[in-house]
Amino acid sequence: MLKVIDVNTTLDDVEEYAECNICTNARAAMELGSPLITSVAVWGIPIDLNVVQNSISTPVLINDVDKDLLSTLSRSIAESIQFPLNTCYFHGLGCVASAMTKAFKYEYRENKSAPVNLYCVSAQPPSTGKSGVNDYLSDPIVKAFKEINEENSTERKMLQREIKNITKKLEGTKELKDTEEMELFDRLERANESLDAIPLWAPIVTDLTIEAAEELAGQQGGMFNIVSAEAEAISVILGAVYGDESGGKKANYGLLLKAWDGEYSHSVRITRSGYNGYVRASISVIAQNESVESILAAAASGRGLAERFLLLVEDSLLGTRDHHSQKKVSYSLVKKYEQLIANIIKEDEVVLKFSESSKRELAKWRQKIEPELRDGGRYSHNLLTGFIGKADKQIMKIASVLHCVDHWQNQASRTSEVKDAYIFRAIYIFEQLAQTYISAADSMGYVGEKSELLKIAEHLQKLSDKGKNKVSFSQLYNSLKNIKPFKGSRNLAKKIREELVPKLEDYNYCVSDSKSVYINPRLK
Numbered sequence: 001m002l003k004v005i006d007v008n009t010t011l012d013d014v015e016e017y018a019e020c021n022i023c024t025n026a027r028a029a030m031e032l033g034s035p036l037i038t039s040v041a042v043w044g045i046p047i048d049l050n051v052v053q054n055s056i057s058t059p060v061l062i063n064d065v066d067k068d069l070l071s072t073l074s075r076s077i078a079e080s081i082q083f084p085l086n087t088c089y090f091h092g093l094g095c096v097a098s099a100m101t102k103a104f105k106y107e108y109r110e111n112k113s114a115p116v117n118l119y120c121v122s123a124q125p126p127s128t129g130k131s132g133v134n135d136y137l138s139d140p141i142v143k144a145f146k147e148i149n150e151e152n153s154t155e156r157k158m159l160q161r162e163i164k165n166i167t168k169k170l171e172g173t174k175e176l177k178d179t180e181e182m183e184l185f186d187r188l189e190r191a192n193e194s195l196d197a198i199p200l201w202a203p204i205v206t207d208l209t210i211e212a213a214e215e216l217a218g219q220q221g222g223m224f225n226i227v228s229a230e231a232e233a234i235s236v237i238l239g240a241v242y243g244d245e246s247g248g249k250k251a252n253y254g255l256l257l258k259a260w261d262g263e264y265s266h267s268v269r270i271t272r273s274g275y276n277g278y279v280r281a282s283i284s285v286i287a288q289n290e291s292v293e294s295i296l297a298a299a300a301s302g303r304g305l306a307e308r309f310l311l312l313v314e315d316s317l318l319g320t321r322d323h324h325s326q327k328k329v330s331y332s333l334v335k336k337y338e339q340l341i342a343n344i345i346k347e348d349e350v351v352l353k354f355s356e357s358s359k360r361e362l363a364k365w366r367q368k369i370e371p372e373l374r375d376g377g378r379y380s381h382n383l384l385t386g387f388i389g390k391a392d393k394q395i396m397k398i399a400s401v402l403h404c405v406d407h408w409q410n411q412a413s414r415t416s417e418v419k420d421a422y423i424f425r426a427i428y429i430f431e432q433l434a435q436t437y438i439s440a441a442d443s444m445g446y447v448g449e450k451s452e453l454l455k456i457a458e459h460l461q462k463l464s465d466k467g468k469n470k471v472s473f474s475q476l477y478n479s480l481k482n483i484k485p486f487k488g489s490r491n492l493a494k495k496i497r498e499e500l501v502p503k504l505e506d507y508n509y510c511v512s513d514s515k516s517v518y519i520n521p522r523l524k
Contacts, residue, residue: 460517
């Protein structure tokens with residue numbers, strides 16, 4: 001119960017009450033019902049939230065104990081280019097996934113499989129060596145597909161010639177018996193099917209609109225891959241060519257949404273041919289911070305695109321590099337990686353299956369985080385719920401890539417069973433990436449404690465500038481619920497009352513009782 005005294009409460013009374021009740025002078029003035037609550041004399045100086053709140057966390061994807069091919073090659077490339085190791089390794093995961101997307105699937109339910117693919121986007125400033133890293137990790141993919149295209153070239157030419165000859169016969173002969181005509185149509189259909197089964201592969205693209213991606217998928221059995229060290233690779237596929245969605249053509253995310261899970265897509269277009277079939281894609285792009293932000297901005301559409309991406313933002317090495325150092329990338333590791341990629345791409349169809357024990361370990365981990373998805377939990381915002389809700393598939397995809405790196409090298413077993421060790425490692429990698437995903441979203445104001453505290457503090461300052469010294473919780477909730485980072489957050493009123501406002505009180509922005517928030521007049 002509040003202790004109420006007359007309006008003549010002195011500052012000494014407030015300080016005595018604060019000392020006895022172990023609270024701040026501002027809280028003491030509020031609980032005493034003192035008019036001094038509007039005086040700067042009882043308030044501390046607000047603490048800069050940018051100082052007390054953490055910046056984007058740096059993940060550690062590989063450790064010294066990790067000696068697999070991708071880890072050791074990433075270390076060699078990173079040391080040579082003087083590039084952040086985790087970003088190099090992360091891009092490598094995406095590149096291997098893009099090689100696997102052609103023929104590899106993983107069984108995520110009994111008799112239900114999906115393509116092994118990843119959507120990976122990392123950020124580094126200009127002049128850090130992004131292109132060099134991308135070249136080492138993606139050139140072997142281009143080389144391997146080029147060899148396949150050359151091997152298939154003769155057969156494709158023969159089929160194309162046959163199609164041309166049959167078409168000429170159908171068009172040039174006016175009088176054909178029905179049986180002859182039907183036979184020619186059957187031959188033409190079989191020849192076209194055979195040609196479709198031997199596509200002229202475009203293994204990776206660096207600048208692709210969604211319309212072009214749809215057309216490319218139609219040409220090569222539903223597959224397209226985006227691998228690049230340029231920001232345009234992300235901005236273009238996300239529809240930046242259309243400008244502001246509010247005033248122009250709305251970006252089409254449908255193909256990207258379906259391609260992540262290998263879903264069926266049937267599009268019909270007036271101005272061009274659509275696509276009818278299952279689609280799959282991998283994305284691995286090292287770009288700049290703007291690319292990460294553009295993905296998080298896509299979440300505002302509420303269509304689930306951002307939650308399919310794995311994001312990594314790591315401090316650059318700019319300003320610390322030694323240009324006298326000339327370490328070379330290990331030639332033997334490069335050759336092993338090239339052979340690994342070639343072995344992967346030469347496969348026609350592989351379905352990876354997880355051991356029963358690895359499935360139990362994944363279920364155990366999912367059960368551990370399940371409570372955090374509840375309303376008011378750590379992942380209660382729709383963006384985070386969607387991201388964490390797809391954790392099982394992300395982990396299985398990462399584990400599939402790790403398994404393939406070990407088992408598709410020359411003289412390796414090429415077993416299709418994925419064991420526990422890969423699930424454990426994939427869980428660790430996903431947990432690290434989840435932290436950077438959340439902190440990046442928070443730092444950029446989309447979701448997270450820092451962005452939420454900053455937005456409430458900003459609102460309280462605006463009220464203070466207007467001469468207001470308090471606001472009810474209901475008014476505060478109604479003012480914030482439809483703006484980022486609060487839009488999409490479940491059980492927000494409780495979170496504001498029980499978590500965010502108390503933290504702002506610790507930083508001298510306000511104090512509150514059961515109904516109202518009293519604003520620090522020093523915010524003016």
